[in-house]
Amino acid sequence: MILLALVMFAFALAPFVGAIGGRSSPFVAIIPLLLFVAFCVLLPEIAEGGTLLETHRWIPSIGIAAAFRLDGLSLTFALLISGIGCAVFLYASAYLRGEPRLVRFYTIITLFMASMLGAVLADDLVLLVVFWELTSITSFLLIGHTPEQERSRRSAQQGFLVTVAGGLAMLAGVILLGSVADTFSITEILGKGEMIAADPLAPAIIILIAAGAFAKSAQAPLHSWLANAMVAPTPVSAYLHSATMVKLGVYLLARFDPVFSDHALWIALLTGFGAATMLTGSVLAMRETDLKRVLAYSTIVSLGTLIMLIGIPGELAAVAVVTFLIVHALYKACLFLVAGIIDHETGTRDSSALGGMRHFMPITAAVALMGGLSMAGLPPSIGFAAKELVYETGLAASAGWALVAVALLANAAMVVVAAVVAVRCFSGDLSATPKTPHDPGFAMLAGPIVLALLGLLFGIAPWLVGNGLIVPAASAIAGEPITFTLSLWHGFTPMLALSVLTLVLGVFAYRRWSTIRSRMAGIHQIDDWGPDKLYDRLIIGLQSVSTWVTHQIQPGSLRSYVARTLFIMSLAAFVTLILRGGYELPSFANSLGPDLVIAILLIVSSLAVARARNFVSGIVAAGMVGFTVALLFLFQGAPDLAFTQFSVEALAIIIMLAIVGRMPFRDRDSRIHKERLRDLFIAGGTGVTAALVLLAVLAQPFDGRLSDFFRAASVPEAHGRNLVNVILVDFRALDTLGEITVLGLAAIAAAAVLAGLRRATAEKSK
Amino acid sequence: MEPVFAIAFGVMVAVAAYLLMSRNVLRIVLGLLVLGNAANLSIFTAGRLESRVPPLVPAGEAALAGGANPLPQALILTAIVISFALVAFTVVLFESAHRRLGTLDADAMREAEPLPQATTKKSRKVEESA
Numbered sequence: 001m002i003l004l005a006l007v008m009f010a011f012a013l014a015p016f017v018g019a020i021g022g023r024s025s026p027f028v029a030i031i032p033l034l035l036f037v038a039f040c041v042l043l044p045e046i047a048e049g050g051t052l053l054e055t056h057r058w059i060p061s062i063g064i065a066a067a068f069r070l071d072g073l074s075l076t077f078a079l080l081i082s083g084i085g086c087a088v089f090l091y092a093s094a095y096l097r098g099e100p101r102l103v104r105f106y107t108i109i110t111l112f113m114a115s116m117l118g119a120v121l122a123d124d125l126v127l128l129v130v131f132w133e134l135t136s137i138t139s140f141l142l143i144g145h146t147p148e149q150e151r152s153r154r155s156a157q158q159g160f161l162v163t164v165a166g167g168l169a170m171l172a173g174v175i176l177l178g179s180v181a182d183t184f185s186i187t188e189i190l191g192k193g194e195m196i197a198a199d200p201l202a203p204a205i206i207i208l209i210a211a212g213a214f215a216k217s218a219q220a221p222l223h224s225w226l227a228n229a230m231v232a233p234t235p236v237s238a239y240l241h242s243a244t245m246v247k248l249g250v251y252l253l254a255r256f257d258p259v260f261s262d263h264a265l266w267i268a269l270l271t272g273f274g275a276a277t278m279l280t281g282s283v284l285a286m287r288e289t290d291l292k293r294v295l296a297y298s299t300i301v302s303l304g305t306l307i308m309l310i311g312i313p314g315e316l317a318a319v320a321v322v323t324f325l326i327v328h329a330l331y332k333a334c335l336f337l338v339a340g341i342i343d344h345e346t347g348t349r350d351s352s353a354l355g356g357m358r359h360f361m362p363i364t365a366a367v368a369l370m371g372g373l374s375m376a377g378l379p380p381s382i383g384f385a386a387k388e389l390v391y392e393t394g395l396a397a398s399a400g401w402a403l404v405a406v407a408l409l410a411n412a413a414m415v416v417v418a419a420v421v422a423v424r425c426f427s428g429d430l431s432a433t434p435k436t437p438h439d440p441g442f443a444m445l446a447g448p449i450v451l452a453l454l455g456l457l458f459g460i461a462p463w464l465v466g467n468g469l470i471v472p473a474a475s476a477i478a479g480e481p482i483t484f485t486l487s488l489w490h491g492f493t494p495m496l497a498l499s500v501l502t503l504v505l506g507v508f509a510y511r512r513w514s515t516i517r518s519r520m521a522g523i524h525q526i527d528d529w530g531p532d533k534l535y536d537r538l539i540i541g542l543q544s545v546s547t548w549v550t551h552q553i554q555p556g557s558l559r560s561y562v563a564r565t566l567f568i569m570s571l572a573a574f575v576t577l578i579l580r581g582g583y584e585l586p587s588f589a590n591s592l593g594p595d596l597v598i599a600i601l602l603i604v605s606s607l608a609v610a611r612a613r614n615f616v617s618g619i620v621a622a623g624m625v626g627f628t629v630a631l632l633f634l635f636q637g638a639p640d641l642a643f644t645q646f647s648v649e650a651l652a653i654i655i656m657l658a659i660v661g662r663m664p665f666r667d668r669d670s671r672i673h674k675e676r677l678r679d680l681f682i683a684g685g686t687g688v689t690a691a692l693v694l695l696a697v698l699a700q701p702f703d704g705r706l707s708d709f710f711r712a713a714s715v716p717e718a719h720g721r722n723l724v725n726v727i728l729v730d731f732r733a734l735d736t737l738g739e740i741t742v743l744g745l746a747a748i749a750a751a752a753v754l755a756g757l758r759r760a761t762a763e764k765s766k
Numbered sequence: 767m768e769p770v771f772a773i774a775f776g777v778m779v780a781v782a783a784y785l786l787m788s789r790n791v792l793r794i795v796l797g798l799l800v801l802g803n804a805a806n807l808s809i810f811t812a813g814r815l816e817s818r819v820p821p822l823v824p825a826g827e828a829a830l831a832g833g834a835n836p837l838p839q840a841l842i843l844t845a846i847v848i849s850f851a852l853v854a855f856t857v858v859l860f861e862s863a864h865r866r867l868g869t870l871d872a873d874a875m876r877e878a879e880p881l882p883q884a885t886t887k888k889s890r891k892v893e894e895s896a
Contacts, residue, residue: 559789562787587769593767595771606777609785618792618793619796625799635818638834639820648846679787680784682783682787683784684780687776687780690775690776691779698772706837715827715828716828716829723823723833732840746852753858754862
């Protein structure tokens with residue numbers, strides 16, 4: 001009950017948070033704080049290796065349950081979501097003070113938090129997909145916080161399309177996985193790991209699920225939406241696009257790692273794309289001056305690192321994933337918030353224009369330094385331990401030298417980014433800024449300070465986070481309980497040598513940052529041929545294709561609609577008739593008789609209608625058709641029909657002559673030759689199909705049960721001797737009532753049209 | 767006897783379809799008239815033309831043995847009236863359209879769906895420059 005209650009609590013309080021946040025009150029942070037405390041209370045049980053499971057009925061008929069699962073992995077995420085949420089909510093209350101649309105902002109960001117919690121706690125694949133898509137939707141709304149800006153709209157749409165397209169792939173993968181495992185329960189799927197991995201469908205499942213995770217976690221080549229998402233307000237960037245939402249892909253892959261960890265495709269895909277993303281992010285980060293975009297590209301590097309680590313099998317990799325995940329969330333959220341402070345206080349976030357800010361903002365400078373220490377992976381921060389673990393995992397993996405080389409370059413890039421954000425802006429000479437900066441108030445500083453201090457505290461005392469959180473979470477990723485003692489200092493190892501090398505490389509690059517940056521930014525091919533441009537081309541192409549298709553199927557011509565309808569209808573009937581063997585010819589044996597004259601008359605008069613030169617002769621020919629049918633009725637024992645047909649036909653001719661007699665009816669059909677051929681073909685096909693269908697009906701023996709019933713029941717039950725009358729007014733009286741209604745409605749509608757017409761002509765003559 | 771009428775039915779449907787695809791809306795009305803009659807003919811034929819005796823129970827008897835099939839007759843009686851209503855309403859609509867738009871050409875009646883304009887490229891350029 002407790003997990004469902006926590007998720008529902010978060011959802012239900014969204015409007016409430018919106019109301020408090022709308023007044024920019026710092027108390028808005030209480031809601032995530034309450035959630036954080038609640039998850040902390042659950043921590044001891046999970047730390048001892050327990051797992052909290054609960055299942056509620058949802059859609060039992062198709063095997064979908066509202067099931068929740070709390071183990072080390074989901075608890076780690078839940079704590080990050082609620083804890084960083086707390087810092088971000090508090091920060092936003094000062095950062096966004098006086099901005100428009102605050103109620104909307106807080107409502108959506110709370111809905112996002114609730115969806116995130118739901119996604120990481122879900123123990124049912126379908127439930128997971130639902131929450132997953134909810135995070136995409138709320139992310140779309142938050143990136144588009146200022147919809148009047150073109151850039152904002154484009155970025156929101158791009159992020160949405162990429163993540164939702166990935167979500168569709170993931171949904172397909174989830175359905176496949178559910179059918180292979182014969183359950184949607186994640187807990188049961190984890191128990192059937194070997195069976196699923198051996199299934200012939202496993203490669204398809206891996207590719208589809210990985211595609212969803214890669215889109216969500218901005219893996220190359222789907223990374224550009226994340227950098228563009230930086231148009232969102234800084235609290236959104238810090239929360240969604242560095243600490244939580246983009247980690248959902250990491251969560252998904254980590255969740256299913258026990259199932260697929262030894263599958264060759266899983267290892268190849270994850271390590272391959274992860275390493276490629278690390279390199280891509282590193283290169284792109286080196287080209288930027290905008291603090292937030294620099295940080296976004298470094299987030300892409302970190303996400304690549306996480307995906308690569310998940311791809312490497314083994315317990316050590318699992319520990320490295322969790323440690324790096326926590327470390328990254330702590331320092332990246334902290335640095336994003338610092339970048340926001342710089343932007344807020346100075347009015348710019350162009351790192352090449354900033355310097356010497358330590359004189360104005362000493363506290364911010366200290367916080368940035370602590371966060372940067374963790375990002376650069378320097379002791380005594382926990383970032384150092386995480387980086388060593390990454391190297392250790394890489395060295396132990398097969399073909400590890402390549403991964404270690406990639407990691408070395410990526411980590412050196414991290415050192416540069418950390419130095420640019422945390423050192424460059426604050427040191428050196430004072431630079432002129434649009435506003436005179438000073439340290440912000442408590443609300444904006446509290447979050448970054450706590451996050452930065454935690455990074456140092458965990459580094460000095462790794463056991464604080466190691467046994468309680470990292471080991472249970474790593475056990476969940478590894479699929480079996482593991483023992484591991486996290487420590488900062490490993491002694492003199494190859495990893496230490498690599499760390500020193502990283503630092504040297506990083507410092508070397510940082511000292512030449514301006515040159516490197518401008519040279520990298522000068523490579524136009526990256527802008528011209530990158531996935532961002534490709535996305536634009538894709539969207540433009542999609543639009544022109546849809547315009548073309550719309551014009552094709554909806555040309556706005558009544559004739560062409562009729563032609564298509566008739567063509568498709570008769571083709572469908574014809575093909576079905578031939579293929580299903582329904583085609584059958586009755587005998588024409590008794591065709592020679594007096595009624596043959598009527599049939600010939602019908603054919604001749606119909607053709608005369610088609611060939612009529614003017615409207616009057618057309619009406620006369622059409623009247624001939626009607627009267628001939630009436631003759632048939634008269635001779636074939638249907639006098640009632642014949643009389644009705646005679647009078648209706650006469651009435652129709654009179655009405656038409658009266659109303660439209662003076663309208664022009666061109667001498668010649670105005671269709672061009674080609675159109676006429678096409679129409680003849682379609683009309684001929686329709687006629688042939690209609691005749692064949694009727695012939696097939698006639699070839700069947702007649703079933704007269706209904707007719708016999710009316711013959712027998714009319715006098716005893718309805719006391720009438722004219723069977724047709726009895727059927728109309730007694731057995732099928734409701735049908736007749738409907739017919740009268742139709743007639744009445746047609747009369748009313750016609751009267752209304754004519755009345756409107758009279759009014760229009762009267763106004764015109766005035 | 768019936769197969770001959772099936773052929774006649776096919777010809778009537780073909781004529782009606784050809785008229786329905788005309789440019790002139792008055793031809794469409796004629797097409798509707800022919801189509802209505804064709805539909806009635808098909809119901810009548812499918813019910814078989816076996817007896818020329820109207821389905822009336824003679825006085826003093828409780829049931830009818832033989833006689834024409836009463837069921838299609840009842841269905842057609844309804845259909846005749848409805849197709850008449852359809853044709854009459856269509857005529858009124860076209861009359862109104864003719865008075866308002868000054869044309870009887872179905873392709874020229876494009877109030878609801880204007881011709882697709884060749885400005886898609888132009889408008890895209892405008893969007894890009896914005």
